[in-house]
Amino acid sequence: MTSEFEQTLEQFGWLIGEVAVLRSAAFELRHRDDQSRGGEELERFTADAADQIARFDDARNYRPLKTAPNLRHGWRIVCTSAADAEAAVEQLYPGRLAALRAWQRDELSTTALRQTLNRQTGMYRIASRVTDAALNELVGRFCRSDGGCLRTILWKRDGSGAAPSTLLPEAKFNPAYDQTNHGERAVPLLCQEACNLLVAAARAVAKGE
């Protein structure tokens, strides 16, 4: 019986974000760019250690956003089973498989950016004061797939249904589009609600930083 994880890959493609899932005897995960490299050139990890890969980029800088397009190279995760591979993907792209499954079942509720900002308390409360124009610019810069984040945005700017940013291409909101811009079939990384990093960036804008 094929697992739900394998079914997902069959349906969307054996790529997720910057990760390729290779199918030989078992499963192996690598950076998409490293698919044709010899296994012996790559540092070998177990699925349990996948969070160590996710934590730093190639320059050993901390990656606060796991869906940022700066996943490090030079590793392979050799998995013992589909469940093992799924656990590794969950550490590389935390929460994304759960979001995809909810979306497939038509149960993924999205939250408009204004709603997220207005809900904040404490030091983040001020973030709600950002103007629409400033939000348009911020989201266009912060969430862009090229250098920002590889997720597909499903939320709106506010209750009016306005797009999150006019600076982002249509493809940024299309789950069928490969956000790495390689034009391949890939599992989408869905964004159902603005992340804390974007909220923090909105706070900085509101404070004039």
Add this chain to the structure above:
Amino acid sequence: MENAGLLIVGHGSTVNADSSAPTWAHMRQIRRSGAFAEVQCAFWKEEPSLRDALLFFRGGTVRDVYVVPNFISEGYFTQTVIPREIELTGAVTERPGGQIWKYCEPVGSNERVTDLLLKRAREVAPGINPAETTLVIVAHGTELNDNSAVAAKREVQKIRERGLFAAVLNAYMEEPPLIADWAQLTSTPHVVVVPFFISDGLHSYEDIPVLLGMSQHVADGVFRQNPHQLHGRSLYYARAIGTEPEFANLIVEQALAFDAAHKLQSVA
């Protein structure tokens, strides 16, 4: 617990790579134990986010979800941020499908934390005579809406009552008694310092070592060079208490304690 899910909630960080590592490690350990049908973690400042946690435990088999904050104490995060983000209405929240989410006490409230602090102290300074040793529990202090200083005081009081060490003291980074004054605060030849934090990070790698007067304060070298000879004393410096693997068991106990406490209440 075969129909139960466990959600471990951590703070996480946008700058500190070590902040969420213990929470992930505890999660993997509890998963391996098989005690729960599903074990997940979520963070305020990292992924999976607290909002993502609303998407977990949908497999169909999970009836009850235990939410355990991996925090040292109650405070702004446990009382305001976590309930707001994961839409908890109280100790018990019923979701539309009938699933019950149970909001447990933070792991730092577990009474065995005291034993873990003592275990840490023994491990970092093996074979030294406790009668010639001062144990210093260091916390941040002055954190807004945070009771971690209160929790640290409680732990010091409990350890003191056991009468093992010559002295047991609280110290803080930003309020008196200051950890920077450790040499004046203590008079024994041995001093053991245990940070009362959930994870290692800048505080335990750099800030506290500098305040203690160590010169080689880089990365985890500080933990490998015990004892440090400073002010004519032997100073032993431990990792943050929350990095202790036993913390995983404390997290599970917090979930079990929830049912025990709430059963008692319904009988009363």
